[in-house]
Amino acid sequence: MREPSKALEPLSVVSEWSEWEDHKSNQSDLLNYSNLVLVQFRTGQTTQFGYLGGAFDVESLVENLLRQLAGNQDIMVNVYDVTNISEPLIMYGPQNPDGFMPLSHVSMLDFGDPFRKHQMVCRYSQKPPIPLSAITTPSGVFVICMLAGYILYAAWTRYDNVREDCRKMEELKVQAEAADVAKSQFLATVSHEIRTPMNGVLGMLDMLLDTDLNLTQKDYAQTAQICGKALIALINEVLDRAKIEAGKLEIEAVPFELRSILDDVLSLFSSKSREKGIELAVFVSHKVPEIVTGDPGRFRQIITNLVGNSVKFTEHGHIFVQVHLIENSNKVMDAKVDTDLNGCLSDMMVPSDGTFNTLSGLEAADRRNSWENFKLLLSDEMPQSDKCKSGMPCSKDSSNVTLMVSVEDTGIGIPLQAQDRVFTPFMQADSSTSRNYGGTGIGLSISKCLVELMGGQINFISRPNVGSTFTFTAVFQRCKKIAGGDPKRTLSESLPTKGMKALLVDARPVRSAVTRYHLQRLGITVEVASTIKMTLNALSEQNGCLRSGKHPYILLIEKDSWTPGMDVYLHDQLLEWKQCGQIPEVPKVILLVTSESDKAKVGSFVDTVIMKPLRASTVAACLQHALGMGKQGRKEMPNGPAFLHSLLAGKNILVVDDNKVNLRVAAGALKKYGAKVECAESGKDALSLLQLPHKFDACFMDVQMPEMDGFEATRQIRLMESKANEQNKCGEADEGSERAEWHLPILAMTADVIQATYEECMKCGMDDYVSKPFEEQQLYQAVARFLLSKPNSDL
Amino acid sequence: MAPTALQEKLNGLVNSMFAEGLLDEQFQQLQMLQDGSNPGFVAEVVTLFCEDSERILAELTKLMDQAVVDYSKVDAYVHQLKGSSSSVGAQNVKLACIQFRQFCEDNNKEGCMRALNVVKHEYYHLRSKFETMLHLENRIQAYETKQQS
16 A cells, blocks of 8 residues: 555544445535545544544545555546546546547446546556567567478478478489380380391301301301300390390299200300310209209300309419209308308418419409318218219208309409409499400399399408309209109210229329219219329229229329320339239229320320310210220211211112222222212213203212213203203102102312312312312211101102 | 131131232222122222223333323323223232323323333233232132032
C-alpha cells in the first residue's frame, strides 16, 4: 500500500460500500466504485467517525488509487457526462485532457441515475515507452519460427532433390545397362560377322598349303595362317566375354578324360617351352578319377589360358601344372599352418645348396607348393594307389568331385600394384605388357568367369621376379565307367611296355615324381635314384631281381645328372657287368632333355633321347622305338606300307612308259601293294587300252614319250571321256550299270618335278603327278587322294 | 660251293657295289619288291636294263659320229637312259647321264663325246658286276630247286 499524500492523514479504512451508503446523504454525483476503500481522514480538529462534511479531494484519492493500480505508468482518468454525446461534461479529471490519447480505454459508468450517462476514459499520462521486451520477445519468437520454418523447408527441399536425383540416377543406370548390353551385342554380332569371312580366309590358306608351294611361298602362307588363327582366337575370346556378360554361357556336362586334356595342353605348348628352355611338366594325382563329367572344352580353355600366360611370361625355370583332389588340399592347408607356426624363419631359410625344392630348382612363388607339401600329398596317395587304379575309391560317396589345379611358374611375376586388377577384363599389368609380350588381357577374366560357372574359385600368389602360382578349383561329377570301355583307355593296357621296370636318375624330387607319374601311366614301375653312381650300385645289387624278371630294364637319366664323360663310363660299366654275368643284358639308356640344343650334346652311347615335356604317348613311342618294338605299331600308322596295300589292293592300274625298265619297275612296285597292273609302252597303246568302257581305276602315265607324249595322250583320253559323258547325259540315265561320269585318275610320272611340268600336267587334264622312281610317301599321298574318294563300283 | 657261301659272296658283291656308289637305295627298293610271288624280279629288271641301255648306247654312238650332231635326239636318248638307270638304281650311270645332258644343252660336242665315254665306261663296269650277280643268283636258285626236288 502506498502512502497517501501528506495533506491527508488517513485515520482508518472503511471497507464496505454499504457502510458508506449508510453515511451518504445528498451529495452531488459521486463516483461509483464497486469496492471502494474509504479512508477515514483526520482533520486537524476533530476525529470523528463518519462522514465528514467537507469535500474531500476525490481526485487525489483517485490518483492514489490509480497509482496503486497502474504499476509503472501514471494513468490519467477523465470522467465525462455523455448524456449529451456531442458535449461531454468533464466530471472528473483535468480540464484539458492530455496524456497519450491514442491509447485510451473508455468504459461506461453507471451511477444509478437513469437520466444521465457517464463514461470514464483512462489513458496513460505519458506516451508509453517502446517496451523493449515486447519487441524482442516476439521478434525472437518470430526469428525462431522463421528458422524452424526454414529448416523444415530446407529439409523438404532436400528430400525432394534427393528423390529427384535418385530418379535421374535410376534412369541413367538403366540407360547405362542398356548401353552395356548393346555394346556386348554389337561386339558379338560384329565378331560373328568377322568370323565368317575369317574362317573363309583360313580355309583358303589351308587349301593353299595343301598345294605345291616353294619354300618362300610356304613360309608366307604359314605365317598368314598363324596370324589368321590368332585373330580367330581373339574373336572367340571376345565372343566368350559377350556371352558371359549376357549370361548365356553354358557349361556342358559330358564325360571326358582329364589326363588326355592335360596332354593336349602340354603338346600345344611343348615346342614353345622347348624353344625357351623352360621345363614344362604335368602331374595328376592318383586320386583324381580317370573320367569325370564336366565341360572338357572350357576346362581346356582355362588351363590353356593359364599355361599360355605362364609360357609367355617365363624366361627360365619351370612351369608345373598339378591336379589334386580337393580333400588333399585341406592337408596342405594344415601343413602350411604348421610351417607358419614354426615361425616365419623356416620359410625364409634358403637351402644350403642354393636351389629350392621345386621342379627346376628355382624358387617358386607359392610356398604351399614346396616339396614338403608335395611329398605329403604323394605319401598320402601311395598306400591307396593300388586300390585306386582298379576302380573308384571307396571312401567317397557323394557324386561331386572337386579338383584343385595349380599352375606354377618361375616367370617375371605380377607387380604388386597390378595384382588387384588381374581379373578385370582388358587389364594388363602395365601398358608395355601388350607390346612386349602380346595378348589383350582378356584371358584371365574369361577364365575367372568360367571357373565360377564351374562352381569353383580362382586365386593366385605372385612375387615379382620370382614367379606366380595360379590356383583354381572346379566341381565335376563322377562318371560311372562306360560299359563298353573307353576306346582311349589307359595306354598301359594296349602297350607292350606294361610291366617293365625302369630306373630313373634325377636329382630333383619334384621332377622325378612327375616323370614317374608319366611312366606309371604306361604301366612301367619306376625306381628313383639321385645320382648315376647310386643307380649303378642299385643295379649291381639287384641282380636277383633282374635275373628273374623277363622284362628289359631301362635307365632314364635326366640331362642335369649327365656329365660329359658319363656315357662312356656308363657304357663300359654296364658292358663289364653283362660280361661277368651280373646283369643279363645291357639296359637301354635314355636321356631326358628339355631343349633342342641339349639334344646335340649327347654322346654316342645313349640309345635314345626323349624331349620334354613328357607326354605319355611320346614316351611310349620313344620307348617302342628304342626297344625295337616298332614293327608292331606300324600297322596303325596310316602312312605305312600296309595302308598303301589296303588302298591299292585289287585295283586295276595302267602304267604307260616307253622305257621297258621303268615300266617293269613301276609295275613291280604297284604289284607289291596288291594292284593288278597292265603295261603299255606308248601313248597309242594306252589309248587303245583305255577305250571306254574300261576297267581301270587309275593310270600312271610317263610324260616324255616319243610319238605321243603323256600330255597328248591325256588330252585324248579326256576328250573321249567328255564325249561319253555327254552321251550318257543325253541318253538313258536310269541304267543302273552306267557310271555317272567317266573320269580316270591319271597321274604323271616324271623325273623333273618342276613348276612348269606341273602346270602342263594340270592343263591337259591330269590329276596329279609322282616322281620317277616311285617314292612311297608321295605315291601314297597321290593315290589316296583319288582312290579313297572313288566309289568302288566295279570291284 | 655251298649255298651259304654263295649267298655270302653275293651279299658281299652287292654291298661292295653299294659302297662304290654303283647302286643306290632304288636298288634296295627293287630287292624288296622281290619276294616269294615275284622271285626273278631283280634279275628280270636288270636284264631289261642291260638290253635297253646297250640299245641306247649304240644309238648314241651313231648319232655322235655324225658330222652335225642332232642334240635334241641325243638328249632324248640320254634322258631315256637316265630314266631307266634311276629306276634300277644304277647311280653312277645316272650321274653320268645327267652330266651328258648338261653338255647336250650347251651343244658342246667334245664335252658330249667325253660324257658318252664316261657313260659307257660306267655302264660296262656295272654290267660286269650285274653279270656276276646274276650268275651267283642262278647258282643259288639252281641249288635250291635241286634241294626241293
